[in-house]
Amino acid sequence: MHLNSIAFAAGIAILAAPVPAATPEVSGKARAIHERVLTFDTHLDTPANFSRPGWDFAEGHSLSRDFGQVDLPRMKAGGLDGGFFAIYTPQGPRTPEATAAARDAALIRAVEIREMAARLSDKVELAFTADDAVRIAAKGKVVVYQSIENSYPLSADLGLMTTFHELGVRMMSPVHFLNNDFGDSSTDPKGPEWNGLSPLGRRFVAEANRLGIILDASHASDAVLDQMLALSTTPVILSHSGCKAVYDHPRNVDDARLIALAAKGGVIQMNAYAGYVAKLPENPERDAALKALYAKMGNRHDMTPDRVAELVRERDAILARYPGSKPDFDAFMKHMLHALKLVGVDHVGIGLDWDGGGGVEGLEDVVDIPRISAALLVAGYTEADLQKIWSGNVLRVLRAVEAAKAK
Numbered sequence: 001m002h003l004n005s006i007a008f009a010a011g012i013a014i015l016a017a018p019v020p021a022a023t024p025e026v027s028g029k030a031r032a033i034h035e036r037v038l039t040f041d042t043h044l045d046t047p048a049n050f051s052r053p054g055w056d057f058a059e060g061h062s063l064s065r066d067f068g069q070v071d072l073p074r075m076k077a078g079g080l081d082g083g084f085f086a087i088y089t090p091q092g093p094r095t096p097e098a099t100a101a102a103r104d105a106a107l108i109r110a111v112e113i114r115e116m117a118a119r120l121s122d123k124v125e126l127a128f129t130a131d132d133a134v135r136i137a138a139k140g141k142v143v144v145y146q147s148i149e150n151s152y153p154l155s156a157d158l159g160l161m162t163t164f165h166e167l168g169v170r171m172m173s174p175v176h177f178l179n180n181d182f183g184d185s186s187t188d189p190k191g192p193e194w195n196g197l198s199p200l201g202r203r204f205v206a207e208a209n210r211l212g213i214i215l216d217a218s219h220a221s222d223a224v225l226d227q228m229l230a231l232s233t234t235p236v237i238l239s240h241s242g243c244k245a246v247y248d249h250p251r252n253v254d255d256a257r258l259i260a261l262a263a264k265g266g267v268i269q270m271n272a273y274a275g276y277v278a279k280l281p282e283n284p285e286r287d288a289a290l291k292a293l294y295a296k297m298g299n300r301h302d303m304t305p306d307r308v309a310e311l312v313r314e315r316d317a318i319l320a321r322y323p324g325s326k327p328d329f330d331a332f333m334k335h336m337l338h339a340l341k342l343v344g345v346d347h348v349g350i351g352l353d354w355d356g357g358g359g360v361e362g363l364e365d366v367v368d369i370p371r372i373s374a375a376l377l378v379a380g381y382t383e384a385d386l387q388k389i390w391s392g393n394v395l396r397v398l399r400a401v402e403a404a405k406a407k
């Protein structure tokens with residue numbers, strides 16, 4: 001897939017139609033089970049919103065009104081107890097100046113997460129260990145783990161892994177849409193540059209093992225995943241990925257690799273990013289209009305409330321002119337049920353890519369997630385299975401990483 005179409009696919013999802021989803025069929029029993037289970041999403045891009053002028057994580061937002069998918073009121077409404085809040089950096093030029101700017105932006109994002117947690121300390125708490133999860137959730141607070149998506153900010157100085165670990169980061173992925181100094185991306189239009197991990201990428205794996213950081217292979221090429229599985233002394237995670245057997249896309253992972261991931265104790269966390277869930281219907285005119293709009297969105301810290309209102313009006317006009325369609329909830333569940341059948345309940349979890357382009361028809365924001373629990377119960381999975389899927393598996397991986405560090 002060409003880079004432009006990838007960035008653009010993200011645009012489509014963020015700019016999802018403001019049409020309310022069909023009322024989800026979640027029984028009282030399913031809802032009660034969903035509420036009892038500890039629920040984590042392993043890929044929340046929500047921290048990108050923390051610097052938006054006038055935007056407050058403690059207030060309710062909406063996809064149709066201001067593009068947001070996760071905030072405290074909607075986490076409560078959807079029964080999401082926490083997850084990994086990402087420090088995401090888009091891949092930029094691999095020059096010393098750009099790398100230093102990326103490092104500064106990532107450090108600022110980490111500070112913004114800490115500031116949010118400090119400001120909302122009665123509702124939110126930073127988590128650093130697997131044991132923190134239950135302790136914090138028992139207080140009725142949202143559990144905030146931190147992750148790094150794209151290690152580009154670390155490329156000039158691997159010592160920054162220690163800095164970010166001290167700040168609380170417990171999961172890191174080496175690459176994003178494009179190849180970088182750590183290794184190959186699954187979606188770089190130029191194809192592989194390193195045939196997997198670079199020498200720096202191999203040191204990154206060893207350093208993550210030494211520090212106690214979960215290695216995340218989402219966005220990485222198949223060869224990077226293979227090499228991470230071979231080199232890492234701890235289980236590897238795919239924090240937001242799908243199944244290639246369901247939809248053949250470079251961002252999805254084939255069955256043989258999922259089996260290899262599971263054999264090493266790892267987990268695939270199912271993604272809801274529309275462009276990777278199923279093939280989108282083609283509509284070049286709408287695509288061009290949305291792409292132009294998406295380009296205007298730029299940095300989210302430039303998105304003042306007035307600017308957001310302007311962009312929302314523009315989006316709604318485009319979508320009214322070109323009514324489009326997105327994959328539906330069942331298309332998402334196909335990935336999930338395939339993975340469960342293939343590798344079992346100990347190796348599947350959830351990472352829906354909220355605020356990073358995630359969302360399909362009927363799974364539009366965090367409020368809709370009880371539908372996943374309901375669908376799993378209908379498919380015959382038990383409450384104990386749901387506990388593993390929603391948080392038990394990723395916490396098991398975090399425990400394994402902590403144990404390896406202690407050795």
Ligand SMILES: [Zn+2]
Nearest residue numbers: 149219240356
């Ligand atoms: Zn991503």
